[in-house]
Amino acid sequence: MRLHSLALRDFRGVKDRSVRFRALGTTVVVGDNEVGKSSLVEAFGLIFDLPDDSKSTRIRDIQPVGQDVGPEVTVELSLGGRELTYAKRWLKNRSTELTAVEPDGRRRSWTGREAHNEAERLFHENVDPVLWQTLMVSQGQSLVLPTPADAEPLITAVTAESGTPVDGASMPLVTAVEHEYLRYWTPRGKPTGDFARSAKAVAAAELAARQALQAMDEVQSDIRRAERLNLDLEDVSGRLTDHLAGVEALRERKQATDEILLRRDSVRSRAETARARLENHTRTRLDRERLLDEVERFTRFEAEHAARRADAELVARTAAELVQAAEATLTDVVELKDVRRTEVQAAERRVSELMDRAELDRLIGQQTELVDVRARIAAAGTVLDRIKVDDALVAALEDARAAVVEARAALAAGVPEVTVRRLGAEPVELSGTGLEGDVPGELGFDESIELLVSGELVVGVPGQVEVTVRAGGEAATLRSRVDDAVRREKDLLKKAGVKDVAAARELLRKADTASAELNEARRTETSLTAGGDPGERIAVLTARLGIGEADEAGAGDSSGKQPAVEGVPGQMSLFEEFTSPHDTLFDDFEVPEPEPDDLAGAQRALETARDGLAESERLLADAEFAAAQARKAADEDRSEAQNARARAELAAERLAAALDSLESARSVLDDDAVAAAESEATADVEAVLDELTAVQEQADAAGADQVADELAAALEVAKRLQDERDRLRDALRTTEGRLEQSGRDGLATRRDVAELELAAVRTEYESLQRRAGAARRVYDTLSRHRAAAQTKYSEPLQSRIDALGRSVYGPSFRVRLDDDLAVAERELDGVRLPVEALSTGAQEQLAIITRLAISHLVSTGDGSVPVIFDDALGWSDKARLRDMGALLGRAGDHGQVIILTCMPDRYEYVPKATFITLDG
Amino acid sequence: MDSITFLHSSDWQLGMMRRFLGPDGQARWGQARLDAVARIGAVAERTGAAFVVVTGDVFEHNQVERQTILRACEALKRIPVPVVLLPGNHDALEPGSLWTSSQWLAHAPDHVTVLTETTPFRILPGVEIVGAPWRSRRPLSDPAAPAYADLPAEPGTIRILLAHGQLTSLSGGMSEVPPIDQTALEAAVADGRLQYVGLGDRHSTTRVTDRIWFSGTQEVTSPEEDAPGNVLKVTVGGTIEVEPIRVGAWHMVDHRVELFDEESIAALEDWFADLPDKERTYVRLAGDGSLPLPLLARLDSIIDAQGEVFASVERWAKFWTVRPAPDAADLESLQLSGPARAAMEELRQALAGGDEGAGAALSLMHRLARDAG
Known part of the structure; x- marks a missing residue:
């Protein structure tokens, strides 16, 4: 079927509208909501379903609200090779018209009910209602996946292509097989129902049977144990009886031998007594022999130790003498060494003294020079201290001199100059003020004086005349100037300590000279005191040399005596005393030479003295060693002598004690009596031992000693056997008790019942197992064949869905169809999901893909119908819209695709689509 | 005594179970075995038997449940004549034996005697029963011999031997325990020491000689058994007459x-x-x-x-x-x-x-x- 055009008039909200569709390809009808897109689909259904006189509410519903008009629909279509034009109006001016152009070009027309019937017949003959419903997707139905199993054109196409007929006749068997299978197995193949319960019952019965059997095994074990215990008990009881008889016989034997043993014990007791007595006597004899032996031995010891004592004491004495001699020699050598040391000391002192004196001489010279230098320093210092003149002062003095001269010149020029001369003998007295120069109070005879009077000059001759000369006013000023100049000059001269300028200049020259001298003297002093103050060292040396202050003045006199050496009183006499008695011993020593006065001679003498001292020290070491050796030997000999003395005394004491003991013992029993008593006791012992031997032989013959042991051992065995018998009895009793209980419990019956039950459930289980096995075998075999057939049967549709799907989803896309050719699963990228688990968008896309595949499959047959989507792809994103658009475009290549939408942009990717826009 | 009539039965094996019967069948069959015992009582009464001997395996096991013992005692009470029981291999007189248990001793009917020794038991004047009870499940020698081997002939006394075990001629050499020396038995019968030998252990009624018989079990226990379900009516004296009488119902x-x-x-x-x-x-x-x-x-x-x-x-x-x-x-x-x-x-x-x-x-x-x- 192909839909060519559809025209509506007065249909719901549509006044008059006509739409023409592409016979092959995709037509997209675009219109806003309420402009009648869905009415087109509805109209197509109504025109075939309802005659023009229908009273159906569906007709009432399509009449425009409030308008008394008849809704009218006209459709042009191809159907079964015919081209039809079919128009119908309901309610008002009802009419139906059908025009058909046959394939051979014949044209036929019908009107009214005939037209309706013919159109209906043609539609139902050529359009499979299931396929029609499958491929027409109403608004809001785009998610519904088609189940097209009953669509005849599809079945025909699939069958034709796959070569596999539909197996509808086997379905009851399939159902029955499944039913039978599910009686025994779960869909996942686990035992279920009676079969599973039976398996559990078998397991439980097996456990119960095993336990019952085990209980019976224990009974059997107990029976065998009891049998064994019975045998063992019988055996032990028999042995015990036999053994007790043996025990009784042993008891009787023992009674018989006990008497002999009593006798033997009595003799044995007497033998012990006799043996004890003999031991006493023997001990006495041995004591006596020991005493005698001791006396003899100690006598010998005493004599021996007395001789040793005498020898030792002699040796000790000799050694003591040797010590004395050695110590005497040592004393001599010590004294000699002291003399030698004294000589060395004296020589050393002499050398030292000579060296000190030489040093003293040098120091005294140095000190003399130092005294001189210091005197010079002092003198120069004194000069310098006294001279208060320096260059400036001299210059000031010279200036002051010039001022005086200048003032006097002015005075002389301004005041009267008076000359007084004494002529007579009369004294002439002068006095006054303002007089120049020193005015003597009185003039000597013929002495005259010229005076410049700047004040008042009184010249008198007592009793004769007095002349007063007074200078004018200016004269006082001139006088004052002169006085000032003079006073200044005087002050300066006073300060300089000179009487005039010349003297000052002289002093200045002297000061320079003194200063140079002072500097030179100080340098000399510094060099002289560089090694310390010579005076201190002189004092030290003079003290060391024992030179008095008096001598110090003449220290430089080297001819002085040697008081230190020569002044030692008795020195020579001592030496002589030391050397005189030992001439032989000290022959090689020279009497020291008189002390040399020169240092070299003194040093040689020192060397000689030191050699003598060294020699004497060697002699002393030898003498000390000899003395030490002698003392050690003497100590040892003395110690030995003491020991010998002690041992001798001890030997004497012991001898005395031994003699006392012997005497004491003999006073009790003399030596002969001791021997006799021992002999007698020996005879007694031998007699009683003979008697004991005889009794023992009797006992041995009767086996008296073994009987007791045998009886004890036999009793022990009897005890053991009794214990064993008791143990067996107890064990048997216990086992029999258990068996009795087993009997009461009816364990055998229980086992039989358990085995019976096990056999019963096992039989049932085996039967069920056979039946379950058969059911499974049938189910598996049939399923396998059905799956193979189904795969083959559905392959044409599945391969088309797969092909279309891959253009959208890629090469991993595939679907699995169920028995109704509906998509059951989708596989993508290796992941298989049931369609219910897919997203809404994926479900819608899969529904569209499946419809396009169905359309493609049936497109070549007569039964093809258009694919109509009313408002689809609302769940797809942009990318998918592009792919789905391409798919819809391709679908148009094989059939008629009509899309109704208010969202034309969803389909802008459909290639070659014809867009028709419905205006409101 | 010239002759005596008694009944010979064996291998009651009370408490036995058969897995192939199922729970219901097992219960009915178990009861049938007790009923057969009761029927032996009826046969005894009917035939005028002086006593009944049971030659071993009265019980299936020494450790049967208490109910089995008590019901056995009840069944035995329905036998109106003295009953002599011989311990067999299933209920041997071993440690923990049912026969010495307090359960048995407390409930055993007075007219029932269990042969626990080999010493002859004079059940009636002129009638002596000797038996060889099994004392262990694994006897080391001929299990019958201890009862009669040293017995001299006793003229004027009818001596009946009760024994349990397989015969050399019937065991086929396959028995795990020593069989009964058939030759010795026959010799003892021949020289007049024994007048009848009642044997147990074989569940099928079997005539060995005129005077040596296996009575067979009172009620069938296995399809392999040949002629089970009988009790032997034995009349012995100078002559011997043995008649199997069916008491089994299965x-x-x-x-x-x-x-x-x-x-x-x-x-x-x-x-x-x-x-x-x-x-x-x-x-x-x-x-x-x-x-x-x-x-x-x-x-x-x-x-x-x-x-x-x-x-x-x-x-x-x-x-x-x-x-x-x-x-x-x-x-x-x-x-x-x-x-x-x-x-x-x-x-x-x-x-x-x-x-x-x-x-x-x-x-x-x-x-x-x-x-x-």
Whole structure:
């Protein structure tokens, strides 16, 4: 079927509208909501379903609200090779018209009910209602996946292509097989129902049977144990009886031998007594022999130790003498060494003294020079201290001199100059003020004086005349100037300590000279005191040399005596005393030479003295060693002598004690009596031992000693056997008790019942197992064949869905169809999901893909119908819209695709689509 | 005494169970064994027997449940004459033996004597019973010998030996325990030391010699038994007269059939129909042959149905080799097509190739297809 055009008039909200569709390809009808897109689909259904006189509410519903008009629909279509034009109006001016152009070009027309019937017949003959419903997707139905199993054109196409007929006749068997299978197995193949319960019952019965059997095994074990215990008990009881008889016989034997043993014990007791007595006597004899032996031995010891004592004491004495001699020699050598040391000391002192004196001489010279230098320093210092003149002062003095001269010149020029001369003998007295120069109070005879009077000059001759000369006013000023100049000059001269300028200049020259001298003297002093103050060292040396202050003045006199050496009183006499008695011993020593006065001679003498001292020290070491050796030997000999003395005394004491003991013992029993008593006791012992031997032989013959042991051992065995018998009895009793209980419990019956039950459930289980096995075998075999057939049967549709799907989803896309050719699963990228688990968008896309595949499959047959989507792809994103658009475009290549939408942009990717826009 | 009449029975094995009977059959059969004992009492009364001897295995086991002992005691009470019981291998006088248990001792009827020793027991003046009770399940020598080996002949006394065990002539050398020396027995009979030897252990009534008999069990216990269910009426004196009297009510039957067509199936049906005492009969079927699927289904149906009627009908697994033999007509009649037909064809070929499991599957599929069709 192909839909060519559809025209509506007065249909719901549509006044008059006509739409023409592409016979092959995709037509997209675009219109806003309420402009009648869905009415087109509805109209197509109504025109075939309802005659023009229908009273159906569906007709009432399509009449425009409030308008008394008849809704009218006209459709042009191809159907079964015919081209039809079919128009119908309901309610008002009802009419139906059908025009058909046959394939051979014949044209036929019908009107009214005939037209309706013919159109209906043609539609139902050529359009499979299931396929029609499958491929027409109403608004809001785009998610519904088609189940097209009953669509005849599809079945025909699939069958034709796959070569596999539909197996509808086997379905009851399939159902029955499944039913039978599910009686025994779960869909996942686990035992279920009676079969599973039976398996559990078998397991439980097996456990119960095993336990019952085990209980019976224990009974059997107990029976065998009891049998064994019975045998063992019988055996032990028999042995015990036999053994007790043996025990009784042993008891009787023992009674018989006990008497002999009593006798033997009595003799044995007497033998012990006799043996004890003999031991006493023997001990006495041995004591006596020991005493005698001791006396003899100690006598010998005493004599021996007395001789040793005498020898030792002699040796000790000799050694003591040797010590004395050695110590005497040592004393001599010590004294000699002291003399030698004294000589060395004296020589050393002499050398030292000579060296000190030489040093003293040098120091005294140095000190003399130092005294001189210091005197010079002092003198120069004194000069310098006294001279208060320096260059400036001299210059000031010279200036002051010039001022005086200048003032006097002015005075002389301004005041009267008076000359007084004494002529007579009369004294002439002068006095006054303002007089120049020193005015003597009185003039000597013929002495005259010229005076410049700047004040008042009184010249008198007592009793004769007095002349007063007074200078004018200016004269006082001139006088004052002169006085000032003079006073200044005087002050300066006073300060300089000179009487005039010349003297000052002289002093200045002297000061320079003194200063140079002072500097030179100080340098000399510094060099002289560089090694310390010579005076201190002189004092030290003079003290060391024992030179008095008096001598110090003449220290430089080297001819002085040697008081230190020569002044030692008795020195020579001592030496002589030391050397005189030992001439032989000290022959090689020279009497020291008189002390040399020169240092070299003194040093040689020192060397000689030191050699003598060294020699004497060697002699002393030898003498000390000899003395030490002698003392050690003497100590040892003395110690030995003491020991010998002690041992001798001890030997004497012991001898005395031994003699006392012997005497004491003999006073009790003399030596002969001791021997006799021992002999007698020996005879007694031998007699009683003979008697004991005889009794023992009797006992041995009767086996008296073994009987007791045998009886004890036999009793022990009897005890053991009794214990064993008791143990067996107890064990048997216990086992029999258990068996009795087993009997009461009816364990055998229980086992039989358990085995019976096990056999019963096992039989049932085996039967069920056979039946379950058969059911499974049938189910598996049939399923396998059905799956193979189904795969083959559905392959044409599945391969088309797969092909279309891959253009959208890629090469991993595939679907699995169920028995109704509906998509059951989708596989993508290796992941298989049931369609219910897919997203809404994926479900819608899969529904569209499946419809396009169905359309493609049936497109070549007569039964093809258009694919109509009313408002689809609302769940797809942009990318998918592009792919789905391409798919819809391709679908148009094989059939008629009509899309109704208010969202034309969803389909802008459909290639070659014809867009028709419905205006409101 | 010139002669004496008594009854000889053995192998009551009270408490025995048979797995092939099922719970209901087991209960009825167990009761039947007690009823047979009671019937022995009736026979004793009827025949004027002076006493009853039971030669071993009165009980199935020493550890039977209390109910079994008490019911046995009740059954024994229905025997109106003295009863002498001999412990056999099943109820040996071993440690823990039922015979020494407090349960037995407390309930045993007074007229019942258990032979626990080999010393002769004078049951009546001039009548002496000697017995050799089993003291262990594994005797080391002839289990009968201890009772009579050293006994001298006692003229004027009828001496009856009660013993339990297999005879050398009947054991076939296969017995696990030493058999009874038949020659020695016969010699003892021949020289007049024994006038009758009552034996137990063999469940079939068996005459060994005129004076040596196995009484057999009072009620059948296995299809293999030959002439079970009897008690022997023995009249002994100078002469001997032994008469088996049936006291059992049950049957256990082996039946071997060849099954290959509808006729053979029908023959089997007829055979079932002819059997008496169906509710007290156990049938063990041995079968061979092959059957088309419909007949096989019919056979299954027959056996199932008979199983409800009889005490038990059982295929003897060891000897049951009836196989399905589906032919093309079977399959065609089902009018299967497509996968169903292919599946059935696959199973048929597997069966032809010797796959036993395929046979059962094929039968099932056949039945389901037939029912579904």
